[in-house]
Amino acid sequence: MNLIRAELLKLRTTSMWWIFAVILLPLWGLAVGYNWLAAEVTLSTDGPLGGGDMGFGSLERVVAGLYTSGQFSGVLLVMLLSAILVTSEFFHLTATSTFLATPRRELVIAAKMVIGVLVALTFWLITTVLNLAVGPLVLSGLGASAHLDAPEVWQAIALNGLVHVLWSLVGVGAGVLIRSQIGAVITLAVVYIIGTQVLQVVFFALSTYVWEPFLALRILVPTLASDLLISGPQLAEDPPRWVGGLILVGYAAITSIVGTLITKQRDIS
Amino acid sequence: MSQPGYEGITVEHLTKQYHRVRAVDDLSFTVHPGRVTGFLGPNGAGKTTALRMILGLVTPTAGTATVGGARYVDLPDPLRHVGAVLEASSAHRGRSARNHLRVICRAAGLPDSRADEVLTMVGLNTVGTRKFKGYSLGMKQRLGIAAAMLGDPRVLILDEPTNGLDPEGIRWMRDLLRALAAEGRTVLVSSHLLAEMQQLADDVVIIAAGRLIRQGPVAEVLGNTAGAARVRVRTPQAEQLAAVLRDAQLQVSADPDGALRVFGADPARVGQLAFAAGVELHELIGENADLERAFLELTAGKAGAR
Ligand SMILES: Nc1ncnc2c1ncn2[C@@H]1O[C@H](COP(=O)(O)OP(=O)(O)OP(=O)(O)O)[C@@H](O)[C@H]1O
Ligand SMILES: [Mg+2]
Numbered sequence: 001m002n003l004i005r006a007e008l009l010k011l012r013t014t015s016m017w018w019i020f021a022v023i024l025l026p027l028w029g030l031a032v033g034y035n036w037l038a039a040e041v042t043l044s045t046d047g048p049l050g051g052g053d054m055g056f057g058s059l060e061r062v063v064a065g066l067y068t069s070g071q072f073s074g075v076l077l078v079m080l081l082s083a084i085l086v087t088s089e090f091f092h093l094t095a096t097s098t099f100l101a102t103p104r105r106e107l108v109i110a111a112k113m114v115i116g117v118l119v120a121l122t123f124w125l126i127t128t129v130l131n132l133a134v135g136p137l138v139l140s141g142l143g144a145s146a147h148l149d150a151p152e153v154w155q156a157i158a159l160n161g162l163v164h165v166l167w168s169l170v171g172v173g174a175g176v177l178i179r180s181q182i183g184a185v186i187t188l189a190v191v192y193i194i195g196t197q198v199l200q201v202v203f204f205a206l207s208t209y210v211w212e213p214f215l216a217l218r219i220l221v222p223t224l225a226s227d228l229l230i231s232g233p234q235l236a237e238d239p240p241r242w243v244g245g246l247i248l249v250g251y252a253a254i255t256s257i258v259g260t261l262i263t264k265q266r267d268i269s
Numbered sequence: 270m271s272q273p274g275y276e277g278i279t280v281e282h283l284t285k286q287y288h289r290v291r292a293v294d295d296l297s298f299t300v301h302p303g304r305v306t307g308f309l310g311p312n313g314a315g316k317t318t319a320l321r322m323i324l325g326l327v328t329p330t331a332g333t334a335t336v337g338g339a340r341y342v343d344l345p346d347p348l349r350h351v352g353a354v355l356e357a358s359s360a361h362r363g364r365s366a367r368n369h370l371r372v373i374c375r376a377a378g379l380p381d382s383r384a385d386e387v388l389t390m391v392g393l394n395t396v397g398t399r400k401f402k403g404y405s406l407g408m409k410q411r412l413g414i415a416a417a418m419l420g421d422p423r424v425l426i427l428d429e430p431t432n433g434l435d436p437e438g439i440r441w442m443r444d445l446l447r448a449l450a451a452e453g454r455t456v457l458v459s460s461h462l463l464a465e466m467q468q469l470a471d472d473v474v475i476i477a478a479g480r481l482i483r484q485g486p487v488a489e490v491l492g493n494t495a496g497a498a499r500v501r502v503r504t505p506q507a508e509q510l511a512a513v514l515r516d517a518q519l520q521v522s523a524d525p526d527g528a529l530r531v532f533g534a535d536p537a538r539v540g541q542l543a544f545a546a547g548v549e550l551h552e553l554i555g556e557n558a559d560l561e562r563a564f565l566e567l568t569a570g571k572a573g574a575r
Contacts, residue, residue, distance in 0.1 A: 006375035013368040014361055093359035096326060097369075097416060100353055101376040103325045103342035268326040269317070 003102060003111035007085070011115055016084060020077045021126070027077075028070035028127055035066040036138050043142050061231075063147045064156035067135050070127040071160050071230075075167045076192055078123050080185055082116035082171030087181040095268050106260050113172050113256065120168035124161045131157075159230050166229075166248040170222065173255025176263055196223040219244060222251050276302050276350070276423040276455050278323060282332035285318050285479075292318040294479035295332070300457045300472070302423070305450045307470030307487075308459040311568055315479040316459040317356060320428050324353050336424055348377040352417030354410075354427040360401040366412050367397035373419055387415040392441075406433030414445075425449060427458040431465060443469050463561040473560070477568040491563050500539045503528040503552035513546045514539070528552065 011017055042062045086109070089095040102108050136146035147153050171188065178184035203218035216237055219225050228234075228244030278300035285293040293315040300306045310316050321327040323334040325341035333340065336351050344350050360369040370384035388397045391411040396404075404412065410433050417425060425446070431439045439462075446469060450456045460466050466473070473490055475482040483490050504510050507529055511521045519539075520532040531539050536555040543550050 002375055002378045006372050009368065009372050009375055010361075010364075013365070013372070014363045088361065092361045094361055096355055096359070097373060098376070099326060100324060101348055101373050103344070103347055265328060267321070267328060269321055 003107055004114050007111045007115045008118070011085065011119070016081065017119070020081050024070065024074060024077055024123060024126070027073035028130060031069040031071070031073065032066070032134055035062070035069050038062050039066055039138060039144075040142055043144055060150065060152050063139070063150070064152055066138060067131045067153050068156050068160040069131050071163070074123050074127050075164055076189065078120045078164050079167045079171035079188055079192065081119055082168040083175035083184045083188055084181065085112045085115055086172055086175030087179060087184050090179050091181040099268055105263050109172070109176055109256065109260050109263065113169060116168035116172045117165050120164040121161065124164040128157055128160070156230070162245065163226050163230060163248070166245065166252060167226070169252035170248065170255065173252050173259055176259025177255045192223060196221065200224065220247060222248060276337045278334070278336050278424065278455060278457060280319070280323065280332070280334045283319060283322055283329055283334055284331040285315070285322060285327060286330045291479050293322065296476065296479065296481055298474045298481060298484045300455055300474070302455045303450055303453045304471040305446055305456045305458065305469055306472040306474060307466040308457055308474050309463070309466065309564060310476040314476050316476065317428055319476070320355070320426055320457075320459065323426060324351070346377065346420070348373070348379070348420035348422065350420070350422055351424045351426060352420060352422035353425075354413040354417045354430050356428045356432070360412065362402035363400055365398045365400055366393060366404070369401060369412070370416060370419065373416055377420055379419055383419050387418045390418060391415045407435060407438055410434055411438070422454070424455040425457070427456070429459055429461065431460060431462060439465065463564050467560040475564060475567055482567050487560065491560065499556050500531040500534055500536050501528055501552070501554045501556060502531060502539055502543070502550060504543070504548055504550050506548045509546065510543055510548045513542055513548065517542055
């Protein structure tokens, strides 16, 4: 508990968290704009009852997307901030004083995971409150109901929180494993932003030219696992949602366990 | 050596092998409470590595280091037992000194008020809210000491704490460490400033190339080396005096200007021997024991960065 208080104070006493929060707002605005457009197109082509497909999916999906606006950027920022919780200790040479106060290094990493989860929930809460304020306005402007009584909307919001949390744990784990601040940030951002497309192509190619079942393995790509968790299976042979969540938990566990074992051995100098 | 209340440092066969370099090589020594122990060695001797191993920051290849009978990593409240000031220790550039200390307080379960107390103690209370990036080298060094004192520890380990301090700061540090040792605390301090160490330390541990060269009370280490007290004497009958002194089991050498240098005796003894032999003296000067000279002799040929 002392450690969690210490880590929280560390986060609060540097400018990092509010810089990230300030970056989040315009990105969230863009996402709302995009989802607004998607809602408008979907509603105008298919009428308020929905059911058609304009490339944005069903009306339920579009509405759920509107209420989880800012997910892509929010998750990215939460993950990077979580990684920086760890890497800044080495970047600013504060690891010495941290590990002098707490020689059991695994406890420090565990405390950072708690902070990562708190950051994830805070960012999720911010965008969710904004979405719940803006979403009904957008929908009523388009002549549709607010859909706040639809269970899919609340499920989407809850899953949104879950992916924020899971990716923050992946972020802490990656920070422990990579340790270099710039290295960790770039690796995570690249994997998260472009990795999905590139790896999806790789898996499609593998399944086409090498062995068909490779396609099912593509959900091992963390971002695709995340998509599975949020959107549910897209192809008939895809596994159920919770498998996606499990894969993300697996990434968080593997990176942080391996990273912690390495950190325990590492010389701090 | 782990009787209750014993708060010394015991290093046994400590070894650290880096990729190519054996930074610390089968090093054993003890540091006693109530005394200031100087930890001396040329650049690259392995002082920093040894201190970091004592503090559990670097994993030894072999051997053990204990503080008050326990390994640092096994101490329940390490900061309440041991305070450390290390070279490369630092604070987040964007965080204020006060917040840096408060973070440590929280991790160690100490009240936040300790942060302000130690800032006052090191004279940084007026600049405590300033960000670390605006600190001068001397201010950083003082902040390091403040952090070490947070838990009011019985054992202090300092790696070149006088680096970057002005003369007044060095004196302040010397008085502080002496006072802490006088309260019965254990103080282990590494330094290059040998004149400084001679005024400060009760004991010394001298290492070179990772190995122990000599350890013991300063006077004892000096007594056995070129650093010992010596006498410069000038006489027209140099050869006769040299013979007399050698007969008295004293070591004698000739300076280039013809004066004699006598080791292991004070001016009174040299004067008395000369008088008894009827030798006329023109100059008789006692030179004090000198840690720097002793250090250079002991580490000659073993120094050099590795
Ligand atoms: N992390 C490391 N990796 C490889 N070699 C190292 C590492 N740290 C120290 N060394 C080597 O170990 C030896 C001892 O270094 P150390 O810093 O302990 O010396 P020191 O006595 O503190 O020197 P100085 O007086 O210059 O501070 C040096 O040869 C150094 O090059
Ligand atoms: Mg050093």
